[in-house]
Amino acid sequence: MTFDVYDTTLRDGAQQEGMNLTVADKLAIAPLLDELGVGFIEGGWPGAIPKDTEFFRRARTELILKNAVLAAFGSTRKAGVAVADDPQVRALLDSEAAVLTLVAKSDVRHVERALKTSRAEGLAMITDTVRFLVAEGRRVILDAEHFFDGYRFDPVFATDAARAAFDAGAEVVTLCDTNGGMLPDRVTDVVGALRAALGEGPRLGMHAHNDTGCAVANSLAAVDAGASHVQGCVNGYGERTGNADLVAIVANLELKLGMDLLADGGLRESTRIAHAIAEITNIAPFQRQPYVGASAFAHKGGLHAAAIKVDPDLYQHIDPKAVGNDMRMLVSDMAGRAAVELKGRELGFDLTGQAELLTRVTNRVKESEAGGYTYDAADASFELLLREELTGERPAYFEVESWRTIVETQPGQGQGRGALASAEATVKLRAGGERFVSTGEGNGPVNALDQALRLALTRIYPEIDRFELTDFKVRILDTEQGTDSTTRVLVVTTDGERTWSTVGVGPNIIEASWEALLDAHVFGLLHAGVEPR
């Protein structure tokens, strides 16, 4: 059976708020989609968007796809214009894409109210454009816009629109829930009714949006009702609430329903590929994203940890490796000794049978969390805590004597909005048998402290030059007390290969940040294999 996985990340996904893909971005994403193993990559709308015209031009020489076929998106001809004279249709041919996907109105209200033309002309626009492009040797897919709303309002026109496309030579008619308002049982009803009208031969597709939170389920409902083509976007990108998440749809069809859809078993690479695409779009990945999210197989509840120790399958719906993801244990005050033991194993410490140690660590985690710490987002601080309990000490890379940070405005610059303040910090510490007094500047007190600390340490531990702060999060706890409250800071650091998170807590942000910074440097040195000097 022919079944198409059709990706529209580069076209409909790019309509997401805040996303702005360059031609180079698109040329970098397309090979990742190809590696994922989709059958079609919709690259954009040549002729309507200049960047997309350019993308198809460069794709001819710069893009080598091993699995996917590139598709260009466009519209049926304008009302009252001969198809051969429509520049937008000509631009589709000029793109040289082998597959052309045409959007067409299948809701008669849109024909009459938005296009302000007749039913007959609405259907002729479909017939003419499909026939013209097929005669030019192209494969044509018709995206029937607003199909579900249109069918519910006027099933005759919607059915005629689909039939017109098939009669003119379209290979698939995709039913689009353009406004995203459908629920699965309505999708089942409409797809079933349309198949009853058209017969089993014509191939139907599904294009869902997530406005009801049901895009994935709506896509599955359409497949169950006989659709053999699904459209979606990696990471669920798209206008409003996004398009259907293509990886989630495929994972459900492959892992739950036994279908085999992606080339080269691409699903096993989907976590890495989804994250790589997020790096290019520069949209932070959603941690709770099904299958590929950072939290998708992360366990925190105490009940879960106890059972997972017995058998991981008791609390996992699939093996995370099937989508290239990993199980992670989160340590928190909800977790008991089992979670600490599993987390220890994940970090490379075998704590089996060390009941007394496990109790000590668990209690220390609970006390610390009661005081504002959180370890589920700070693996590195947890590992330092665990090592300290195992060995009785922390690695003594350096000894801080004192530190100070000053933020001040220049005279006349203190008046509120846009006050220009400078920040400076001084750190005094001993390392490698020497005493260092160093001063750093920054755009804020924490940045200045970090600079001063690095300046002092780098003379003894040049390895620190590779460490870079990549994220910094602040949470005020016990907010009832205004500025008297406790502050928690999470810091993410990378050495270019590995990334680690540390936590600090204190009565103010500077102290909390200082603690997280120290943990970050200690952890980094430890994992670089550096001995205290």
Next chain:
Amino acid sequence: MTFDVYDTTLRDGAQQEGMNLTVADKLAIAPLLDELGVGFIEGGWPGAIPKDTEFFRRARTELILKNAVLAAFGSTRKAGVAVADDPQVRALLDSEAAVLTLVAKSDVRHVERALKTSRAEGLAMITDTVRFLVAEGRRVILDAEHFFDGYRFDPVFATDAARAAFDAGAEVVTLCDTNGGMLPDRVTDVVGALRAALGEGPRLGMHAHNDTGCAVANSLAAVDAGASHVQGCVNGYGERTGNADLVAIVANLELKLGMDLLADGGLRESTRIAHAIAEITNIAPFQRQPYVGASAFAHKGGLHAAAIKVDPDLYQHIDPKAVGNDMRMLVSDMAGRAAVELKGRELGFDLTGQAELLTRVTNRVKESEAGGYTYDAADASFELLLREELTGERPAYFEVESWRTIVETQPGQGQGRGALASAEATVKLRAGGERFVSTGEGNGPVNALDQALRLALTRIYPEIDRFELTDFKVRILDTEQGTDSTTRVLVVTTDGERTWSTVGVGPNIIEASWEALLDAHVFGLLHAGVEPR
């Protein structure tokens, strides 16, 4: 017909990675859930988690709910222990919650492999615990853990578990897709089969997780198959991929299927409430979240904009006002001016017909928001901005010359965890024709700055003594840049009667806080009817 909307944000939602709610957080979230109009608020697991024990203790006097009933979560008795002797069960009674929700194993594999006990004892644990608590006068809901996986493996045991709970007096048995691996048609099959076995009387509930991306659809499928109780979390919080998004479920049931579920038409407030809860959890809202997300009704595509000008319903699946959200055109300022006009009216300024002023204010809001400001949580700062555009100036209560803040440790006190730092600030300003130089101390730099500012101003404006900072929130924007990022601070101030919120943004937390503090004092003086002296 009885139908329960059961919120578990404070219990299962709190198992989300990175979420760590304090007792104060829970006491602040519960009234928002009550305002949303849910029937039940599950507050936590007293006896197992010390913070939750404390929450129920404080809730008795501090929490007044007008719609919802508070439920405590716990477990059936341990295997081989008499129910009256199980301290965890006693803690449930001690919580004084009127509704107790018991988690129980309904998958025989969990009984045998995780609990390592017999089928008979597994069922007796349910019977004994439900009967005991019902005899103590409590309403009992049974959360049948792993029900779907369990039913598919051994329908007899799963059915017996549900039957045991009903026979012992449970009012609802909630079928939990604990691992989140279900698809809608499987939910339909299992709920249908169970109802066939139990008859129409016993009330079934649904508790879904989003691991397949189908949590909302699975909840709808269960309701369609006869469930009359749905559980979920606001913002879809929860372990792994999260629990079912309660607002999306309810919006689908109310707006698409015509049910009437939330008290006082709470759905119309759901966007505001979901965002307010996100402020407390300090987890950035997901912009593509169905119904309440910032992008949920934001239109970017050119096709959409053209049609929406004709008729907004052509590209919207519902009226956004039904969930308290707004349509936004990402390329037009039409929606912006209308919002400013409405907001102005809310604050007591009639801006009808003042097109030029509205454009000016809208543009300034857009520029500011692009720079990191946010006015939906900072009414007072917005009012100052609006007044400034109306009158051409800000009230000149004082003129700041410069400020400085220092945080430093004592020698020998700089070593990380528990470093004891002191904070001091100096402010130089002119007010009432005099120049003041004042120094304040605090447990952090912002607290010290606030003290210094007050000390200077209070000599001219004694009204300031009544102002008190009650909340202080920090959010780091553009987190890719680590400590180089932009900081947004929200400050909440009260004079004992009125409470107001101000915002500040800057390259570092001190500058951002300073700006928000200045706005807070200016707004307070203005609304106290004080003229510049």
